[in-house]
Amino acid sequence: MKVVAFERNLHGTGASRRLRNTGKTPGIVYGAGAEPELIEIDHNALWHALKKEVFHSSILDLEVAGKEQQVLLRDVQYHPFRQIVLHVDFQRVDAKKKLHTKVPLHFMNQETNPAVKLSGAVISHVLNEVEIECLPGDLPEFLEVDLATIEAGHSLHAKDIALPKGVALVAHIEAENPVIAAATIPAGAVSDDAATGSAAAAGEGETPAA
Structure with a gap:
């Protein structure tokens, strides 16, 4: 399953709030010995993807700035009462290491x-x-x-x-x-x-x- 994300340069509570107001969800990609990478994803596309079981249990092809990497969904933070995804975490996978x-x-x-x-x-x-x-x-x-x-x-x-x-x-x-x-x-x-x-x-x- 493929996921398209974009690089995110700003971070912090205020920046994340402004990002959500434009229909985007902040996220992060980490692991596999590389530096953590801040990303943003279209909220509606993410919301619908999260309803699919495969999105939670399969290796995903995450594309950021034209480059693909294999990741697992590791954490999702939801708004306590609104249908909003506040933040999402992905972990890179190494094909040679057990997960x-x-x-x-x-x-x-x-x-x-x-x-x-x-x-x-x-x-x-x-x-x-x-x-x-x-x-x-x-x-x-x-x-x-x-x-x-x-x-x-x-x-x-x-x-x-x-x-x-x-x-x-x-x-x-x-x-x-x-x-x-x-x-x-x-x-x-x-x-x-x-x-x-x-x-x-x-x-x-x-x-x-x-």
Whole structure:
């Protein structure tokens, strides 16, 4: 995905405010052993790009003054109540160095899960993204989580995710192995099943009238 930005010479609160008043968003590009670079981006184009998942989880081709560099979106500052992006940070990536970043999880086959269809189980998504490490060229846009076989009362953990070649969980996620999805039977459904079972048992115990 390509992003076009322009060089920014002025900085400071006043300069940033004036920039926003002209429909631009201030930003910065840093990392990869080079000096930080002040930039400005068209606000409306940035606002629409931020609505796309790929913009948050993929390597972007950032063009500044006719030169392209590969970057990751690292931080976005929003106005507390207005639909305005106040500032954006990009980090340069080195093709030969592993990067740490979060990628979204896409949950698959939830509707066809037998526990959902037959037992009334509810599958909750505990995490919607997970932190990984890989070389820039191996970065996936998202990771798929197959919910087809998760049973009621069970959960899936980070280590259960099928990772593409060259991709690994970061060390602390590997160690903690957090829950990413869980299948539970709602309390109301359990109570209804118990009541049905009790009624059936009571019916079997009755003796026919003479």
